[in-house]
Amino acid sequence: MAKVPLTFTLNDAEIGVFVVPGSNLLDVLRRGAGDLTPKEGCAQGACGACTVLIDGVPHLSCLTLAEMAEGRRISTTGGLAVGPELHPLQTAFMEGFAAQCGFCTAGMLMSAKALLDQTPNPTRDQVIEAISGNLCRCTGYEPIVDAILTAAAKMQGRTA
Amino acid sequence: MSLSVETYPTLREASQAIGDRARYIGGGTLLMRAVNYGDQSFDRIVISREIDRTIRNEGQGVRIGAGATMADVLASRDAGFLHPVARVIGGPAVRNMGTVGGNLFAAAPFGDFATALLALDATVQMADGQNQPMESFLSGRDRARGLVVAVTVPRVSEREFRFAKISRVKPKGASMMAIALWLRGSGRIDEARIAFGTMGPTPLRAKAAEQALRGRDLTEPGIAAALAVCCDGLQPADDPLATAWYRRAVAPVHLKRLLLETR
Amino acid sequence: MTTVEFRKDLFADERDDTLHEIGKPTIRQDILGHVTGRTPYFDDHLFDGLLHMRAVRSPHHHARIRNIDTSRAAVMPGVRRVVTARDVPVNLNTLLSLINFGRDDEPLCAHDKVRFLGETVAWIIADTERQARDAVAQVRVDYDPLPHVLDVEEALKPGAPLVNEVYPNNTFDYHGKYDHQKLRFGDVNAAFARADHIVEAEYQMSPIEQAPIETCGAIAAPEQNGRYVCHTNTQALFFSLGTTAKLLDMASSRLHFIGGTSGGGFGGKVDSIVEPTAVLGAVLTGRPVRFTWDRYEEMQVGAPRGGERWRIKDGVMADGSIIAREFTGFFDSGAYMRLSPYAIIKAAGHLPGPYSIPNIAANVFCVVTNRTPATAMRGFGITAADFAIECHMDRVSEVTGVDPIALRLKNAYRDGDMKAHRRVAKNTALIECCQVAAGKAGWPLSADLAAMTSLGGGQGDRALIPETATDEEGRIGERRAGRAPDTAPSKRPTGRVAAGQAGQAVVAVPVQNEDMQIEVDRIGHAIAASHGAPVASPAPTYARQAIAPQRTGADIVPPRPAAPPQAAPVAASRAAPPAYAPPSQQAAPSAYAPPPAAPTPPASPQAAPPAEKPYQPDRPFSRGVRKPGTSPFLSGTRRR
Numbered sequence A: 001m002a003k004v005p006l007t008f009t010l011n012d013a014e015i016g017v018f019v020v021p022g023s024n025l026l027d028v029l030r031r032g033a034g035d036l037t038p039k040e041g042c043a044q045g046a047c048g049a050c051t052v053l054i055d056g057v058p059h060l061s062c063l064t065l066a067e068m069a070e071g072r073r074i075s076t077t078g079g080l081a082v083g084p085e086l087h088p089l090q091t092a093f094m095e096g097f098a099a100q101c102g103f104c105t106a107g108m109l110m111s112a113k114a115l116l117d118q119t120p121n122p123t124r125d126q127v128i129e130a131i132s133g134n135l136c137r138c139t140g141y142e143p144i145v146d147a148i149l150t151a152a153a154k155m156q157g158r159t160a
Numbered sequence B: 001m002s003l004s005v006e007t008y009p010t011l012r013e014a015s016q017a018i019g020d021r022a023r024y025i026g027g028g029t030l031l032m033r034a035v036n037y038g039d040q041s042f043d044r045i046v047i048s049r050e051i052d053r054t055i056r057n058e059g060q061g062v063r064i065g066a067g068a069t070m071a072d073v074l075a076s077r078d079a080g081f082l083h084p085v086a087r088v089i090g091g092p093a094v095r096n097m098g099t100v101g102g103n104l105f106a107a108a109p110f111g112d113f114a115t116a117l118l119a120l121d122a123t124v125q126m127a128d129g130q131n132q133p134m135e136s137f138l139s140g141r142d143r144a145r146g147l148v149v150a151v152t153v154p155r156v157s158e159r160e161f162r163f164a165k166i167s168r169v170k171p172k173g174a175s176m177m178a179i180a181l182w183l184r185g186s187g188r189i190d191e192a193r194i195a196f197g198t199m200g201p202t203p204l205r206a207k208a209a210e211q212a213l214r215g216r217d218l219t220e221p222g223i224a225a226a227l228a229v230c231c232d233g234l235q236p237a238d239d240p241l242a243t244a245w246y247r248r249a250v251a252p253v254h255l256k257r258l259l260l261e262t263r
Numbered sequence C: 001m002t003t004v005e006f007r008k009d010l011f012a013d014e015r016d017d018t019l020h021e022i023g024k025p026t027i028r029q030d031i032l033g034h035v036t037g038r039t040p041y042f043d044d045h046l047f048d049g050l051l052h053m054r055a056v057r058s059p060h061h062h063a064r065i066r067n068i069d070t071s072r073a074a075v076m077p078g079v080r081r082v083v084t085a086r087d088v089p090v091n092l093n094t095l096l097s098l099i100n101f102g103r104d105d106e107p108l109c110a111h112d113k114v115r116f117l118g119e120t121v122a123w124i125i126a127d128t129e130r131q132a133r134d135a136v137a138q139v140r141v142d143y144d145p146l147p148h149v150l151d152v153e154e155a156l157k158p159g160a161p162l163v164n165e166v167y168p169n170n171t172f173d174y175h176g177k178y179d180h181q182k183l184r185f186g187d188v189n190a191a192f193a194r195a196d197h198i199v200e201a202e203y204q205m206s207p208i209e210q211a212p213i214e215t216c217g218a219i220a221a222p223e224q225n226g227r228y229v230c231h232t233n234t235q236a237l238f239f240s241l242g243t244t245a246k247l248l249d250m251a252s253s254r255l256h257f258i259g260g261t262s263g264g265g266f267g268g269k270v271d272s273i274v275e276p277t278a279v280l281g282a283v284l285t286g287r288p289v290r291f292t293w294d295r296y297e298e299m300q301v302g303a304p305r306g307g308e309r310w311r312i313k314d315g316v317m318a319d320g321s322i323i324a325r326e327f328t329g330f331f332d333s334g335a336y337m338r339l340s341p342y343a344i345i346k347a348a349g350h351l352p353g354p355y356s357i358p359n360i361a362a363n364v365f366c367v368v369t370n371r372t373p374a375t376a377m378r379g380f381g382i383t384a385a386d387f388a389i390e391c392h393m394d395r396v397s398e399v400t401g402v403d404p405i406a407l408r409l410k411n412a413y414r415d416g417d418m419k420a421h422r423r424v425a426k427n428t429a430l431i432e433c434c435q436v437a438a439g440k441a442g443w444p445l446s447a448d449l450a451a452m453t454s455l456g457g458g459q460g461d462r463a464l465i466p467e468t469a470t471d472e473e474g475r476i477g478e479r480r481a482g483r484a485p486d487t488a489p490s491k492r493p494t495g496r497v498a499a500g501q502a503g504q505a506v507v508a509v510p511v512q513n514e515d516m517q518i519e520v521d522r523i524g525h526a527i528a529a530s531h532g533a534p535v536a537s538p539a540p541t542y543a544r545q546a547i548a549p550q551r552t553g554a555d556i557v558p559p560r561p562a563a564p565p566q567a568a569p570v571a572a573s574r575a576a577p578p579a580y581a582p583p584s585q586q587a588a589p590s591a592y593a594p595p596p597a598a599p600t601p602p603a604s605p606q607a608a609p610p611a612e613k614p615y616q617p618d619r620p621f622s623r624g625v626r627k628p629g630t631s632p633f634l635s636g637t638r639r640r
């Protein structure tokens, strides 16, 4: 079982790892690159806890064949904060009680970030659609939707 | 069986590599799930560096490269009539990854796009140059291990094509049932094609209902005969989303709603 | 934003209203970790040389294991160890054995037979998860499939397959005596006989998976000095530690459990299966071992909230007062007991819901079937019973024509009422809840209903324990021998317990500490000395079966009037509450219409009789799904 080399950019850092052929990107990020922020909830695309951005677009890392990430730009929740400065989404999730157990949070944040990057002023329905691939068993979603809207407003210099 | 991954520069070469224990990977949303869960039926994954994601008008139809994702379909003006279908497949990440080619192979409860293509009588273009109508492609898809390079869909108006996905979780649940209709004729129906998804191992046509619609108009009495026979030839199964009995019971209800939908 | 409204006007004098946290937004102490992705869940601990463990699982609901051939798996690439039942030092346990409850009935790894689909029969430990999965696929198990039973009532029939030899009657044995948990309060049969209406119906709740986003899992690794560290997402750390120590026959001081962070649990992470498994793997390999359920396992093997079936029979007067309520309840425990027998004791204590009903009887069964073992989930023992009770209240409302909220208000318990489990109701608030809900919904309430309060109207007769009819039906083993055909509470009571006496108190577990003893002045009546008797003074005298009634309780709870015991003291005074007029003629025309002769459940499916049907064992839900033309007892005709 010869491992194969793989290089990609992870939150602006160049990463080179050796991977077992057939590995999924989630495993490579967590065990190979040591970024433990994406989580595995199902390994079948159903929960969204493993959501990362590949070239800015949400992907399920559990269903991404590692070899197909070669040379791509990957962003995770690990890269959301700039130094000690939290991203407005993170602050809004914190203040709005948008996480309880926290297991879905990293994936939620990535889906939310992709939305706000594209659509800075989303409607509530757009937010719901954007996180529709992310399951949360704890919160009932409402605080999450609220937090994303709050963050959007804050980033636009408004109050929600 | 440890897995190996083979990368080929062109679709043609990739098509020659796939076979009994080797699978081509499109977006991987279904294939990687099988990998993650230890599927023992294959041990080689085939990647092609060349991917056809183009969507363009071609003659009377629209040609969609098999590598086009649902997001690509949604970004294409030419494929506008297919937006209602692509929009309801999975969540955003699944749409960014899942391809049209992969959807042709998706077993129930998936295959919403393939259901629409069946109703629209699309043509499947294989890497060996052969063309196959959707219907015969679907009935033979478990045997054929060829590579699909594109599908060609007749361009239809939004009035002629109707699609409904019935799911329990909105906005992203899997289909309890999907229905696609291609209705031609003004006032009266001259020609109808009806395809049901998740009502059998592959999307299936409701041919008796198609027949019963011919020459009728879209009124309650006009469609009654079609509703009565709409499950003929379908083979729904019990799954966690619904029982076969329930699916049969509600199929006419959903078909009726879709047929009488005012637009 | 969701807002919470605090109705501080209600019960204002019952609390010190200087709350510093409640009612104010607060930021979770662990949330910075969550939003930055740094919260360390069990799987976020990296180990060099981590091995992966996967289970070989039964494809049958019930089968004898003839042989397990692991020879091919053992030589697969990357395989470090094949583990079977022989490797588990003490391969029999019950979860609540840590508190001395129940009998050891469950192996960590099946060896003689499998009792549910997905039960573990072996494990593989390999370098990668994929290698472990590949090797699992190469284990050959020779099964001899056995008849199985997936329905609780089918499992109670004399000829039903015996699921678990430790419980040879397919039921948990309560208090060493009965095959069900009994609750008796007053005399339901006498009350049914004089009720204006009998309302009967059946309710069923399917099993519910807790479905946390993080599946159950643990990583165990050798530490120094013969100790093992275990990172786990258990909801019950010391429970899991104790269980691991027992199964692996290890001093608990050798186990270093680290947990407390889990990606959701909701009750599904108390069963302590992944922890002993991972530690076993680490012991056998001397390496760090990760054992995690995938999503399929979480759904199929992870214990759900068990399915429950409840039949309720109410005796109701025309004005809506419920004078008797009878329950027959069935908990589907699945193949092993785990927490279900305890949930039933909890359920029995909860009956008849938040209502004051002077005559109550309940038989609640904890049934062993070939389904996935059930366990805790949010309010288990209560949820399905409440679902049934509240549906039933609406049915009673339909039958009597009494407005559904008025019906609830009328029967709601109030402070000071004696509950069926012989504790005085305190801090009741159903009346206020209903009033506020009615207000929010714009539901009209009459002036006297709007003026009701939980604080008044209880006590008095409502605080008394009525004379109680008892029976000895359903002794352990009778049912299987065909001598206890009925599951409902007895129609022919054989004993009486005098008013004011609690009868034989049954407690689940002897208390471990004196400070856990029930205080007599909290309950205010005599209970049995046999077990669980209060040690706190003054020790009440226990009067069994109508020896001269000793009103010990009266000495302890001053407000109770010293009324002499009567045949049916409570019902008499409740027959015609003054301030309530029956709303319409929908109710029985005369107050004393003879009760309907043969009460039929409102939604009785008069479908085809349960004729011989092909047995379709893979459809455990069938019974609840009434398909035209099929028997409602689809999973019933069994075997051949």
Ligand SMILES: Cc1cc2nc3c(=O)[nH]c(=O)nc-3n(C[C@H](O)[C@H](O)[C@H](O)COP(=O)(O)OP(=O)(O)OC[C@H]3O[C@@H](n4cnc5c(N)ncnc54)[C@H](O)[C@@H]3O)c2cc1C
Pocket (backbone or CB within 6 Å): A044, A045, A046, A047, B023, B024, B025, B026, B027, B028, B029, B030, B031, B032, B066, B067, B088, B089, B090, B091, B094, B097, B098, B099, B100, B101, B102, B103, B104, B105, B106, B109, B110, B111, B112, B113, B145, B146, B147, B148, B149, B172, B173, B174, B175
């Ligand atoms: C959470 C989730 C939700 C989903 N929801 C939906 C839904 O709502 N509706 C729906 O229809 N589907 C749904 N799917 C299924 C799936 O994502 C889609 O069907 C998708 O279109 C599959 O495409 P893919 O490229 O990912 O397929 P892949 O996983 O890459 O491939 C699937 C199969 O097709 C074969 N294949 C792929 N491309 C070709 C080709 N060009 N030629 C020959 N063989 C090929 C592969 O070998 C493989 O056997 C969902 C999946 C997930 C995980």
Ligand code: FES
Pocket (backbone or CB within 6 Å): A039, A040, A041, A042, A043, A044, A045, A046, A047, A048, A049, A050, A051, A060, A061, A062, A063
């Ligand atoms: S782990 Fe990838 S979607 Fe659940």
Ligand code: FES
Pocket (backbone or CB within 6 Å): A098, A099, A100, A101, A102, A103, A104, A105, A135, A136, A137, A138, A139, C213, C263, C264
């Ligand atoms: S916070 Fe627990 S799953 Fe979302």
